[in-house]
Structures are given as C-alpha cells and as structure tokens.
Amino acid sequence: DVKVTQSSRYLVKRTGEKVFLECVQDMDHENMFWYRQDPGLGLRLIYFSYDVKMKEKGDIPEGYSVSREKKERFSLILESASTNQTSMYLCASSLIGGEAFFGQGTRLTVV
Amino acid sequence: AQSVTQLGSHVSVSEGALVLLRCNYSSSVPPYLFWYVQYPNQGLQLLLKYTTGATLVKGINGFEAEFKKSETSFHLTKPSAHMSDAAEYFCAVSLHINTGTASKLTFGTGTRLQVTL
Numbered sequence: 001d002v003k004v005t006q007s008s009r010y011l012v013k014r015t016g017e018k019v020f021l022e023c024v025q026d027m028d029h030e031n032m033f034w035y036r037q038d039p040g041l042g043l044r045l046i047y048f049s050y051d052v053k054m055k056e057k058g059d060i061p062e063g064y065s066v067s068r069e070k071k072e073r074f075s076l077i078l079e080s081a082s083t084n085q086t087s088m089y090l091c092a093s094s095l096i097g098g099e100a101f102f103g104q105g106t107r108l109t110v111v
Numbered sequence: 112a113q114s115v116t117q118l119g120s121h122v123s124v125s126e127g128a129l130v131l132l133r134c135n136y137s138s139s140v141p142p143y144l145f146w147y148v149q150y151p152n153q154g155l156q157l158l159l160k161y162t163t164g165a166t167l168v169k170g171i172n173g174f175e176a177e178f179k180k181s182e183t184s185f186h187l188t189k190p191s192a193h194m195s196d197a198a199e200y201f202c203a204v205s206l207h208i209n210t211g212t213a214s215k216l217t218f219g220t221g222t223r224l225q226v227t228l
Contacts (some may be wrong), residue, residue, distance in 0.1 A: 031214055040120065042201060042220035043155075050214065058215070090154070096214050097143050097162065097205060102154040 003027075006091050006103035013110050019078040021106050023091030030096055032074035034058075034066060037088040037105070049074055050096070081110045113138045113204050117219035125227050130189040132222045134176075134202030137183060143205040143214075144185040146176055149221075150198045158200075161185065172196070197226045 007022035025032065031050050035043040035058075045058030047066040055066050063085060067075045074093075078085055086109050092100040118133040136142055146158040159170025166178040172195075176187045185202060202219040 031216075033216060035218070040220065042117075043218040045215065045217065048215060056215070059217075092155075092216070094205075094214070094216065099145060099157045099160055100155075100203075100216055102156075104154045 004091055004093055004101050004103040006089075006106050008106050009104060011106055011108045013078075013081050013108065015082060015110055017078075017081045017110075019081050019108070019110075021076040021078075021089055021091075021108070023074045023076070023093075023103055024072055025074075025093035025101070026072065027093065027101070028071065029093035029098075029101075030071075031094045031100075032068065033092045033094075033100065034064075034074065034076045035090045035092065036060070037090055043090065046076065081108075083110050086110045113142065113206055113215065113217050115202050115204050115217055115219035117202050117222050119222055120220065121223045121225065123225040123227060124192045126194055127191050130174075130187070130192045130196065130224065132187040132200050132202075132224065134185045134187065134219060135183055136185060136202070136204045138204055138206060140206050144176075144178060145203040145205070145216075146170065146174070146185075146187050147201045147203060147218075148198050149201065155201065158187070192224075192226045194226050194228075197224055199223045 033048040034046040049055045049068045065077045089106045091103045094100040144161040147155040161178045169175045205216045
C-alpha cells in the first residue's frame with residue numbers, strides 16, 4: 001500500500017512563528033505536492049517537486065517555501081505564519097502522469 | 112497552462128437517481144484526467160482516471176466518466192445514487208509531459224453531492 005504520511009494532524013501556531021509541515025512517502029514517487037484546502041476554493045497548489053532539490057511554484061506560493069533534500073521527504077515552510085494561512089494542508093505524491101496519493105492532512109490554526 | 116472548471120458547487124439527487132457531476136478542462140497538451148472523492152474528515156481517494164486509450168473509464172463504487180476531447184469535458188456519472196455516495200468530488204488534470212519536467216496536478220473547486228431519501 002502506498003503511504004503518504006504527514007507529521008501532524010492538528011497544529012496550532014502563533015502569528016509570526018516559523019512553521020514546518022513534513023511529508024514522507026514510501027513509494028519512490030518522483031512528484032510531490034503541497035496543497036491547501038479551503039471551503040469553496042477546492043485544492044490550491046502551493047508548490048510541487050519532481051526530483052530531489054527541484055521545486056516549482058504552484059498557484060499560491062506567496063508566504064511559503066519548500067525543501068526536498070531526499071526523494072521521500074517534502075517539507076512545507078511557513079516563514080512567518082499569519083492568520084490567513086489557517087487552513088487544511090494536504091501533501092500528495094505521484095509517479096509522472098500517475099494518480100496522486102494523499103496524506104490525511106494537517107489542519108493548521110494560526111492564532 | 113491548465114485549468115479545471117467544475118460546474119455546480121452543490122448537487123442534490125434522490126437515492127436511486129442518476130448522478131451527473133460536470134468537469135471541463137483546458138490544456139495545451141493531451142491531459143491526464145482524474146476524479147477524486149473526499150468523505151468528511153478523510154483524505155482524498157481516487158475514483159477513476161483517464162490517461163490514454165478508451166475514452167469511457169470505469170472506476171470504483173459504480174462511477175464512470177467519459178473523456179470528450181471535442182467538448183474538453185470529463186463528466187462523472189453513476190446510474191443510481193446511494194446514500195453512501197454523499198461526499199465532495201474533485202476533478203483534476205495533469206499534463207501529458209515527457210520525462211525531465213514537472214507534472215503539475217491542478218484541481219477544480221469541488222462539487223458537494225447530497226443524496227436524499
């Protein structure tokens with residue numbers, strides 16, 4: 001079974017904190033993605049990566065950065081958390097052109 | 112560039128009625144197309160996908176979708192709705208790109224399906 005594991009299910013952080021969201025996949029997938037999900041807006045792509053140390057901006061990269069030092073791990077970084085970054089964050093991985101497998105999500109609240 | 116449009120943020124059907132969820136895409140190259148389902152408080156699960164070949168694709172739980180290139184559509188259907196089908200459904204597109212480049216996966220805004228008795 002493909003497994004995509006996100007480090008936390010729920011997270012509460014203070015405004016201005018640096019926040020790390022970790023994601024690990026065990027299927028040797030090339031592609032990894034970070035989305036945020038908000039009611040009525042669907043899934044919006046923040047960043048994605050197709051190889052180690054390679055990253056590309058998605059549709060809403062502002063306020064975020066990513067790191068992919070190993071193939072199986074893709075980290076999302078909020079440099080200075082703000083209340084408008086309160087959301088559900090979903091990590092996914094896939095082969096090129098293949099279906100994406102999702103983690104369970106991290107519900108982040110910034111207070 | 113690629114994008115996905117799902118018509119109707121909420122769809123309500125009676126149990127036993129036909130389910131039709133609409134998805135239109137735009138893509139500059141041949142697309143891969145997907146439908147995902149999300150049940151409350153759960154992650155996304157793949158229902159079905161189109162890559163190449165047969166344009167009518169069958170998925171899990173009795174769902175199917177037809178790729179219509181001329182209409183740039185990939186609508187999801189099920190002949191008879193069941194109460195357990197109540198969930199949010201997302202259409203997604205990925206470009207048919209060769210190796211060495213990224214495969215951006217873009218989602219629509221979702222359609223919430225309600226099934227009534």
